[in-house]
Amino acid sequence: MQKQKKIAAINDISCIGKCSLTVALPLLSAAGFEVCPLPTALLSTHTGDFKGYTFMDLTAQLSPIANHWKSFGASFDAVYSGYLGSYKQLEFTESFIDDFGKNALTLVDPVMADHGRLYAGFDMNFVKGMKALCEKADVLVPNITEACFLTDTPYLGEIQNKKDIETLCEKLCAICGGTVVITGVSFDAEKMGAAVCFNGKTEYVFSDKLDIVYHGTGDVFASALLAALLRDFSSEDAARVAVDFVCECIKQTIKTSGRSHYGVNFELCIKKLLELLKIV
Numbered sequence: 001m002q003k004q005k006k007i008a009a010i011n012d013i014s015c016i017g018k019c020s021l022t023v024a025l026p027l028l029s030a031a032g033f034e035v036c037p038l039p040t041a042l043l044s045t046h047t048g049d050f051k052g053y054t055f056m057d058l059t060a061q062l063s064p065i066a067n068h069w070k071s072f073g074a075s076f077d078a079v080y081s082g083y084l085g086s087y088k089q090l091e092f093t094e095s096f097i098d099d100f101g102k103n104a105l106t107l108v109d110p111v112m113a114d115h116g117r118l119y120a121g122f123d124m125n126f127v128k129g130m131k132a133l134c135e136k137a138d139v140l141v142p143n144i145t146e147a148c149f150l151t152d153t154p155y156l157g158e159i160q161n162k163k164d165i166e167t168l169c170e171k172l173c174a175i176c177g178g179t180v181v182i183t184g185v186s187f188d189a190e191k192m193g194a195a196v197c198f199n200g201k202t203e204y205v206f207s208d209k210l211d212i213v214y215h216g217t218g219d220v221f222a223s224a225l226l227a228a229l230l231r232d233f234s235s236e237d238a239a240r241v242a243v244d245f246v247c248e249c250i251k252q253t254i255k256t257s258g259r260s261h262y263g264v265n266f267e268l269c270i271k272k273l274l275e276l277l278k279i280v
């Protein structure tokens with residue numbers, strides 16, 4: 001009998017917009033894992049494209065929750081960090097990884113930017129702090145923009161070339177020492193996917209490039225990737241699962257409505273995820 005795996009997920013709750021915990025919880029639960037949330041903030045929507053969103057910072061709750069968990073010896077198979085709303089939360093996440101990450105897979109999604117720009121509320125000081133957190137990752141999952149910010153590289157744009165991506169991979173591997181999976185990699189108008197770098201080697205996983213961009217696909221990608229890694233898929237096979245699943249979610253969203261800032265209709269694709277993960 002295999003024990004059920006348990007994930008600590010440090011991320012926000014955006015009530016509308018399908019990202020962060022409202023993506024990670026259902027996807028990872030559907031894949032059979034227990035997900036224990038450490039909510040970093042409560043927002044009415046995510047911070048992109050919705051005007052006038054509310055934001056309640058939950059930093060003050062994080063250490064008391066972690067201390068309570070420590071008091072009865074809670075342990076995790078994975079620590080998964082996403083949207084962190086402040087510099088203090090970066091420090092909290094580093095110490096949480098020190099306390100709970102020793103026998104766990106640590107996946108850091110350095111959520112802070114997309115399409116060449118930092119998200120609302122982040123500055124270069126936050127980028128510096130995020131770099132320090134990335135050093136603790138076993139698996140680092142930046143999009144192209146985040147990869148550029150983390151390595152002081154000018155934004156490479158929506159279509160890149162192989163040499164630039166490989167330089168980016170080298171620089172990111174020097175930061176985290178583990179596996180780096182860069183999302184949003186595209187060398188032409190037809191294909192889009194991920195670069196997977198480990199031990200100085202870079203592999204690519206591509207799928208169809210769809211002509212529409214949806215919010216929250218980074219969270220869908222990272223959650224599917226983590227599910228596959230916890231099911232002992234290789235990094236490249238796990239990236240294949242994540243790329244194919246995001247592609248399926250986008251296709252489904254095009255068919256079933258959805259404006260881009262409302263995220264993807266991943267709920268309609270759970271069966272596909274379970275097939276990709278070889279659960280059904």
Ligand code: PXL
Nearest residue numbers: 019020046047048083119216
């Ligand atoms: O999907 C990334 C994300 C997560 N959480 C919040 C965000 C964003 C991106 O804009 O605003 C609150």
